Amino acid sequence: MKQKNEHKNSPIARRRFLRLFGSAVAGGSILAVTGGLIGKARGEEASLYWQIDPQKCTQCGRCETHCVLPISAVKCIHANKVCGYCDLCGGYYRSNVKELNTAAENLMCPTGAITRKYVEDPYFEYTINEDLCNGCGKCVKGCSSFGNGSLYLQIKRDLCTDCNECKIATVCASNAITRVPLSVAYKLKD
């Protein structure tokens, strides 16, 4: 009986019904998902930007090699107000340095991105040339083990492409890279 009925209703009518039903389901699901997410979707205050927590960072050196950019968006940043302005700077000189001069064999930075300027006896001001810095974190390691920790790594907002999944975050050994809101786009020390 039922089969007969179906036979009577032409396939065209059946298809139209199916299509209508499908449209209703599709429209309904759109509304449902929108409704479910509308409370969660946030505008500006949303955590959008990847940033390194310098307290957690262990300077493993992966920031330099794992960023999707040809030269990493992670750069070393210098907090002048934390710096001790030492002559024998753990971030500027290699450990075991014998002579405190700017010869290549004495310097820590592989790209020569750290420069220093004499301020007054015995203080030196250190500056980082961002164009040369490749985010390897060697100086940061030096500074945090022998100095005040005024050198630290941060993701430069103007360079970062804000990948949906940050490649450095996925390999970060200490889970130091998380998304942060715009208001704290940098985790600065000074």
Add this chain to the structure above:
Amino acid sequence: MKNCRKIGLLSSLLMAVGMAFAQNRFPKPDFESGYQYPDMTYPIPDETLWTALDIFLLIALMSFVAWAVIRKRTRKPIIWVSIISVAYFGFFRSGCVCSIGSIQNVALALVDNSYVLPISVFLFFMLPVVFAFLFGRVFCAGVCPFGALQELVNLKNYRLPKAVTTALGMIPWIYLVFALLYAITRSSFIICRFDPFIGIFRLGGDIGLILFGVLLLITSVFIGRPFCRFLCPYGALLSLFSRVSIWKVEITQKPCINCELCHHACPVDAIRAPYDNKVKETRLEGVKRIMHYCIVLPLIIVAGAFLMQSFSGQLSRVHKEVKLYDMVMQHEADPQDILSVELEAFYGQGGTLEELTEAYNAVQADFRLYAAIAGALIGLVIGLTLISLSLKRTRTLYEIDHAACVACGKCFSYCPQNKI
């Protein structure tokens, strides 16, 4: 009272400063030469404007395509939209956030209440879906930079056997299932991680993926949109909505003359030829076959769920906590002298095995549940594909398969009826 709070605030501030300065081995120098600390500012580009422009362009371009496809039946605007999209969404905005990747954010936001979904990501996910529901896959036509790039380099259309493409058509669904599984377990965004075109748009990145992208592009010179048809999980999702869309793409308003030209022009093989059922088979036999598959369907689903669940331990290895747990366990069983950076960080931050084990168990439990669901979904995909392949339908004219149609508009100019 107010004072009280102020003091509280001050002391907490002091504590925070104390924390930050914990490493202070050398005292702050007292400068005698009147040295001033240099003023350091770090640029924070205002993304709001760009995001607004992104959304505006997304809507404008999709509306434009919809107008061209539904109203005008012309392809010219789609080429221009493709160029704009590749240039803007692709090269200029370096392809992030894209709608394809946004599936994962949305899925994560749906299951995880702590995850904050940015409004722009939500719109990137929802707008193409809404447009697909209204006008078909106009997003795929040329607004999606990935589709647009493949469309632009496409010169010839060599057609693959339909049977093969149908089987390959399951891949996007399976990919989608895995992407969702890894997204909601907070393991990884695999769509983003294995994106073949992003490296091309950024002019750099993982060399393997770039080469894969180049390979796809070379393929798409001869075969229409290989990525969209055989990989893209978002296309699979959109096809659900375009199947039942309110306004539909039509090749011509005039009656079809069965000239077959559109069928050959379609780059995604979405035009079905007329079919006269000549199979020597009684109706009962056909019904029996379908019934047969309907009975097998639950079995496939259960089998899929079971297989994936027993595989969940391996699947969970992608998760960071699980990786760390494995490393720690290995280390505890056989202490090595040289610690990997992960272990160093773990021990250095005073991580305890108990906490880690707890996190590990939570992840494992998540994986057992979601992997079973994923397995069931994969079974469902296979079963439904089989059922849909056993349906017979008679057609007298050329018809568009709206699920597969990407609204590229190639067929319009081929149809002789449109020229009159």
Add this chain to the structure above:
Amino acid sequence: MKKAILRNIAIVSAIFIVTFSIMLITNYFQVRGTTPLQAEVVETLKELNDQQAGNPALQEQIRQLDLLARKAYFVRMDHLMTGVYILLGMLAVFIISARFYFAHEKEIPGKEIDPIDEWAIKTQARKYVVWAAVGLAAIALIMVVMTSPYLQKPPSGEENKETEMIVQAVDADEQAMPQEAVTEEAIPDAPTEEEEKEFITEDTTSQDIEAEAVEAPAVEAAPQPVVSKVTHHAFRGNQSNGISSAKGLPARWDLSNGTHIAWRQEVPRRGYNSPVISGNRVFFSGADEEARELYCYDLTTGEKLWTLTAANIPGSPAQMPQTTEDTGLAASTVATNGNQVCAIFATGDIICADMEGRQLWAKNLGVPDNHYGYASSLLIFGQTVIVQYDNRNTPKVMAFDLATGAERWSKSRTEKVTWSSPIIASVGNASQLVLMGNPAITGYNPQTGEQLWRVECLSGEVGSSACSANGIIFGASEYSKLVAINGADGSLLWESVEYLPEVSSPVATKDNLYLATSYGVVVSFDTQTGELRKEHELNTEFYSSPVIAEGKIYLFSNDGKMHIFAANDEFNLIDSFETGERTFATPAFTDGKIVVRTEKSIYCVSAN
């Protein structure tokens, strides 16, 4: 005509693109090969330069190479980016010309002869889908089976867990056998096996001769002392407190003309640890990349009696941990009790030997994660050796049985990396084990390891050890403070921040506390009130710790000058003289003799 031009453009640009991309890819891998400026050659040269400073040719070479590497890297990067832009441009040209070429070429296919049989296609497709599904399931099944835990080999736990190697030494003849056997068992296919064996056999033969020769007097040595009874069993004296009961000490000596120098020997391997004295024996250790060794010298003659190498210890790292030049692999002073002697190295290897150099036991405590290098000295209390093991992985303090090496007790600590050494303080009638650390000074029961008190007062990198007098414990560290703690209840008596030691440890009498800063100021405080009593500005550096003997404070400055002060309220500088060699270690005292380790040598000063 126009089409021909377009076609030619397309062909030319296609050829260009293919060749150019091949070039770019090779260039890419070249850039990757010379990974960001860290050319290995330069790195090794730099390390070489660290070892031999002041080689101008080497320095020049480094500078040149470094410049070259940087230049090459940046030029290549630049080329790569320009290349990519050119490639993209050409790609656009190709696409545009090709599109125009094909623009008006619509393929009008001939009517297909066979109409498409949709059902046949669907049947085929179904087959493919089923195959694919079966294939997926099969792969999944295989993977599940392959990775199931039942199939995996059970870990050979016996070998791994057995990190302790205990060699019972009964007598000299039996001893050679088990040691060799253990060597073979532990590392059956180590490349250095031959060498090691040779070494050991050599060692044991020499020991055999030794044993025969020395056995008789050594046994008799205990009941019938030929030499002084005053011992110096650990870093800074028997209880590590900086007090010695030695008498008749030499007043002045000089290495350059040999005044009062009994003997002098070059140190076989470097180390900053201090010598210890027991009976007629002097013990100290030395280490470098090649070997970690414990030495025994004759106090009277300066002759080297034996050497024990810390080798073939399960769990010992193949690669030496990173240490800084001013710490090294053997910064920890050895400890003895007159029957056994123990030494620990920055690798985490601890060895224990009897007085004849026969190894009793050896084990690895896990390589300490310490950015300068492990430096805490050992201390023997009763029948246990106490190890302060404050490293980054798992800070703890442990006590091992001297005879067997079995762990008697172990307490985990919450301290950060510490370089200072344990002391035994006498409080009331009981002994307390006092450990410095960041952030706390902690007192333990040395028998059980039970914590008695804990005072959080320090920060930064703690290098100085504590000292005690009259039940009060004094601890101080640079960039932190100096505190006095009542050992009875752990209450803080007073604190001061004026002068703080960095490496050198303080020393105290009942009334006065003395300490030396690394920038050359030596000061005294009132032990009761913490009031600063007197300061001496000496314009030098102090790493060595002061030791009080015969009412005088003996203190070496880094330049090798000996400063002698009166250990009383006046705290006058009695004498100050050059000895001839840079000295960082703290000297060891016994009646009429002082044993000093300098940067290069070990020598004995004798009053006679």
